[in-house]
Amino acid sequence: MTQIEGAPLRRAVIAFTAFLGGLVLLLASPAWAEGEALKGTLQNQGQPVNGVKISVVAEDGSPVAAVTTGADGTWEVPVPKAGKFKVTLDQTTLPSGVALKFKDKGTLDVQVYEGNQRNVLFALAPAGQQGSGNTSGETSSSFWDRVAQLTFEGFNLGLIIALAAMGLSLVFGTTGLTNFAHGELLTLGAMAAYLFNATLGVPLILAAVIAVAIGGGLGYLQDRFFWGQLRKRGSSLVAMMIISIGLALFLRYVFLFFFGGESRPFADYNAQPGVQVGPISAAPKNFIAMAIELAVLVIVGLALLKTRTGKAARAVADNPALAASSGINVERVIRIIWTVGGAVAALAGVMLGLAQNINFQMGFQILLLVFAGVTLGGLGTAFGALVGSLVVGLFIQLSTLVVPTELKTVGALLVLILVMLFRPQGILGRRERIG
Amino acid sequence: MHADTTVTSKKAAALAAFEGIETEPGVPKPDPILVVEKVVRRFGGLTAVDVDHVEIQRGSITALIGPNGAGKTTFFNQLTGFDTADEGSWSFNGKQLKGVPAHRVARSGMVRTFQLTKALSKLTVMENMRLGAQNQRGENFFRALIPGSWRGQEDEITERAEELLERFKLAAKRDDFAGSLSGGQRKLLEMARALMVGPELVMLDEPMAGVNPALTQSLLGHVKDLREEGMTVLFVEHDMDMVRDISDWVIVMAQGAVIAEGPPDTIMSDSRVIDAYLGAHHDAPMSAEEAEEQLQEAEAELEAEIEEKA
Amino acid sequence: MDWNTIFVTTVKASIGLETVVYALAAIGVNIQFGYAGLLNFGQAAFLGVAAYGLAVIVSTFGLSFWLGIAVGLAATVVLAFLLGIPTLRLRADYLAIVTIAAAEIVRLVFRSVAFKDVFGGSDGRQNFSGDFYAMNPFAPGTYGIGPISFNERTTWVLTVGWVLIALSCALVYLLMKSPWGRVLKAIREDEDAVRSLGKNVFSYKMQALVLGGVIGCLGGFIFGLGQASIQPDLFGTEFTFYAYTIVILGGAARVFSPVVGAAIFWVLLVFVGNTLSEAVGAGVFGTAVTVTQVGSVRFILVGLGLMLLLIFRPQGIFGDKREMALDAR
Incomplete structure (x- = not known):
């Protein structure tokens, strides 16, 4: 190629890289440092619990401080510097009738980052109602209760996969790109929300909105300055697929560089006490997350069905040449798809972070399940992706009835391969037409 | 190059075979090389091909014509094993071909070319040609490792390829990448490569599409030469002048079905054919308004189709 | 900064164990992807099943080394058929998705608690390389030039590894010069055209997948033997993407490009890694x-490099743009 063609692209690549770099630098910047502290509020069934002794010990065993909760149940321990601390609640000082919800969670290991005022949560419950560990001991529950519970969890996972799959599938349908960097859009959403919520102290709901906006913006910029340019240049699909692998590797380890290797939760809605709805027990946040996921999927689905842009998007996915010849601005449609796809993926990331904590590999780990969902539903069809994702989510959770939990993903991926063997066009896809 | 005396004899033979045959769709031929029976292919609700019965006469040049979307290429795909027919059967030289994969169809002597030329652009012209040869010892994994086992055969193949390249005026391009050829040259290469297979029936999908007019005459000559060498040619074409010029027999498809057959001169004036091309209600040429109206109808249909599919 | 150490480890990396392992894996990828256009994103699994085949036979069941090699090879071939049969008739990206999924399945099974008795969980397997080192013709001592030298065990592994690389390259050279290779390259360009010329495209793709897997699996043996242990997480998806980067770096569809690519790749990686570590240790970047x-x-650099390479020099360092394999589709 000539210099003239190459120059704008090179600029675009630099701009894009710089933008990403800037974004992640923001993640790590200690500009908002105010002095680190550990704090929390002790509550039992909504009522503050006072007079409970809480002690903090540094990682090397040296004591930092011990405090007693105030009348409003709050406590705060300033710490000298960022690092790991052990926070212990003296269970003998709890008022009678109140106990730790999880007996083995009397001492917590927490990480305090630079400038971080870390919330530490001790879950309390009326004595006699506590469980052990994170699972609220359901060994006695019947088989059908477990099925109901797993169906619920599978549905939750399936909805998250579906959110991610929408964007992936539409991008594939309209541009032919199998985007291996789509998972990193999820991670980015989760990390952006984490940055605003845990580090900057913005309430999670607001932080999630900001993260979704960032995700959408990044989706737009990615197409505007990166994928769009590559398409214009006539890069082959295989080359673009491998470029997306490069981008995924790059982003994933940029996340590792700044975020570190551990998993961290958001600051809000952490260790929410579960509620029982019929045979299903789950934290309220799960119900709300599912409602949001469903609402977004319905909105996106309706937009695809009813709006001009949505119809155009489906037309382009169906047959780009035909759509272009009937007057649809294909590039514009693709850009909208990238923007919406990025925003929805960021939301999926936040939801995933809420369900299982945030780490640098979360997007990649779920990407294979998203691929499974998309392929199962039929590559390139938006609604097929939705159905396929729900099937994958349900299958993964329900398969734990018979296979060990650690192998649940294996089952789902095996089903993917079997579907390829017997129905390569997916559940809702059509046979491809040659020539 | 095109020996005139033999041309007339082979052409005369072909024309003689068609003498006195009725011009009805599906009419039997005296010596058919290919017999098609009730082939149906559906895409969702759309029936792309529904051919009741058709026979192709051995040693003739038969044209397959029809308006856009008539299902000609899909029909080609069925016959050559590139797509699976939903129903029906067809036989080549008496051998049933339904369900036979594409490469075995080609080996049995029925070789096709493609509407969008498939020259292998990162291979040289010569490598393209060599690829066409059948029963190559060096194409077996283990014998490939012993060059001595296939060198001799490779030399024979190269010699044959050079003769063909000479004939198709591509000899000078022998070692160029096929990607560097012009559109017309690619068509020539694809045809020459198909001949390397040693076919009895050559199926050409729009051999003239996108060819520079200067090359058209030469391509026509090559197609005629195939008949002179005893091969049968079945080709899809839009250009009526070309069809009239070289074909001995014409088959007309519309909406997936064969609607008419006959010699080129009579078929052009067949009312069924004119209807198929112009739509049943037009017996006069279209006016500008009518053309505009048709265009809008077509667009509305397109949109409806998009609606329905999604 | 200790430039001497940086220099020595960098030079050693150019012929070291990683280079050997990745070169073999990349030769396999080059056959599949470079010549035949198959997107096998599960090359790590081929190395994995081979290495585990050997390790499990020897250390879990206490059987002989050569039986282990045979089982490893057989497992590789079986895996190739399992992956190829459902996907080789479909579009290229289906193979990509299925192979990457299969590679994860293999890794998760290897590291699972359920099969800990056989595969050893996340700790993997040890004690299977004794027979191999018993065959070592090198007497104890160090071999090499000055500081760039290896002990007798490493020398033995590297010798075997480089012999395997040489044999694999010779094999690829012979095949790609032959009509067999011509069919493969033609399939990469347009498989319908090849089909129309009477070639059984499915069979050739399968042969390429098996051959690429088998050559890759030699890398798996060398990896296990060189470290005298294997862990499941060695065979993650990053491994495969490294191999692709190597192939593209050298230039796809060229006989020696995977070897040269692997050497350059590891030299760069080791040099950058060491220099940065030294610099951080010396406080160059502060805190x-x-x-x-x-x-x-x-990894950031690998990802960035892969992107830039494909955007600005898709034919690789030594490739020729005209016969570049990548823009076929």
Whole structure:
């Protein structure tokens, strides 16, 4: 190629890289440092619990401080510097009738980052109602209760996969790109929300909105300055697929560089006490997350069905040449798809972070399940992706009835391969037409 | 190059075979090389091909014509094993071909070319040609490792390829990448490569599409030469002048079905054919308004189709 | 900064164990992807089943080394058929998705608690390389030039590895010069055209997948033997993507490009890794970068390099743009 063609692209690549770099630098910047502290509020069934002794010990065993909760149940321990601390609640000082919800969670290991005022949560419950560990001991529950519970969890996972799959599938349908960097859009959403919520102290709901906006913006910029340019240049699909692998590797380890290797939760809605709805027990946040996921999927689905842009998007996915010849601005449609796809993926990331904590590999780990969902539903069809994702989510959770939990993903991926063997066009896809 | 005396004899033979045959769709031929029976292919609700019965006469040049979307290429795909027919059967030289994969169809002597030329652009012209040869010892994994086992055969193949390249005026391009050829040259290469297979029936999908007019005459000559060498040619074409010029027999498809057959001169004036091309209600040429109206109808249909599919 | 150490480890990396393992894996990828256009994103699994085949036969069941090699090879061939049969008739990206999924399945099964008795969980397997080192013709001592030398065990592994690389390259050279290779390259360009010329495309793709897997699996043996142990997480998807980067770096569809690519790749990676570690240790970046972060910088650079390579020089360092394999589709 000539210099003239190459120059704008090179600029675009630099701009894009710089933008990403800037974004992640923001993640790590200690500009908002105010002095680190550990704090929390002790509550039992909504009522503050006072007079409970809480002690903090540094990682090397040296004591930092011990405090007693105030009348409003709050406590705060300033710490000298960022690092790991052990926070212990003296269970003998709890008022009678109140106990730790999880007996083995009397001492917590927490990480305090630079400038971080870390919330530490001790879950309390009326004595006699506590469980052990994170699972609220359901060994006695019947088989059908477990099925109901797993169906619920599978549905939750399936909805998250579906959110991610929408964007992936539409991008594939309209541009032919199998985007291996789509998972990193999820991670980015989760990390952006984490940055605003845990580090900057913005309430999670607001932080999630900001993260979704960032995700959408990044989706737009990615197409505007990166994928769009590559398409214009006539890069082959295989080359673009491998470029997306490069981008995924790059982003994933940029996340590792700044975020570190551990998993961290958001600051809000952490260790929410579960509620029982019929045979299903789950934290309220799960119900709300599912409602949001469903609402977004319905909105996106309706937009695809009813709006001009949505119809155009489906037309382009169906047959780009035909759509272009009937007057649809294909590039514009693709850009909208990238923007919406990025925003929805960021939301999926936040939801995933809420369900299982945030780490640098979360997007990649779920990407294979998203691929499974998309392929199962039929590559390139938006609604097929939705159905396929729900099937994958349900299958993964329900398969734990018979296979060990650690192998649940294996089952789902095996089903993917079997579907390829017997129905390569997916559940809702059509046979491809040659020539 | 095109020996005139033999041309007339082979052409005369072909024309003689068609003498006195009725011009009805599906009419039997005296010596058919290919017999098609009730082939149906559906895409969702759309029936792309529904051919009741058709026979192709051995040693003739038969044209397959029809308006856009008539299902000609899909029909080609069925016959050559590139797509699976939903129903029906067809036989080549008496051998049933339904369900036979594409490469075995080609080996049995029925070789096709493609509407969008498939020259292998990162291979040289010569490598393209060599690829066409059948029963190559060096194409077996283990014998490939012993060059001595296939060198001799490779030399024979190269010699044959050079003769063909000479004939198709591509000899000078022998070692160029096929990607560097012009559109017309690619068509020539694809045809020459198909001949390397040693076919009895050559199926050409729009051999003239996108060819520079200067090359058209030469391509026509090559197609005629195939008949002179005893091969049968079945080709899809839009250009009526070309069809009239070289074909001995014409088959007309519309909406997936064969609607008419006959010699080129009579078929052009067949009312069924004119209807198929112009739509049943037009017996006069279209006016500008009518053309505009048709265009809008077509667009509305397109949109409806998009609606329905999604 | 200790430039001497950086220099020595960098030079050693150019012929070291990683280079050998990745070169073999990349030769396999080059056959599949470079010549035949198959997107096998599960090359790590081929190395994995081979290495585990050997390790399990020897250390879990206490059987002989050569039986282990035979089982490893057989497992590779079986895996190739399992992956190829459902996908080789479909579009290229289906194979990509299925192979990457299969590679994860293999890794998760290897590291699962359920099969810990057989595969050893996340700790993997040890004690299977004794027979191999018993065959070592090199007497104890170090071999090499000055500081760039290896002990007798490493020398033995590297010798076997480089012999395997030489044999594989010779094999690829012979095949790609032959009509067999011609069919393969033609399939990469347009498989319908090849089909129309009477070639059984499915069979050739399968042969390419098996051959690429088998050559890759030699890398799996060398990896296991060289470290005298294997862990499931060695065979993650990053491994495969490294191999692709190597093939593209050298230039796809060229006989020696995977070998040269692997050497350049590891020299760069080791040099950058060491220099950064030294620099961080010497406080060049102050407290902004810690030693643990240097590890991620390596991957960041690989990702960036892969992108830039494909955008600006898709034919690789030594490739010729006209016969570049990548823009076929």
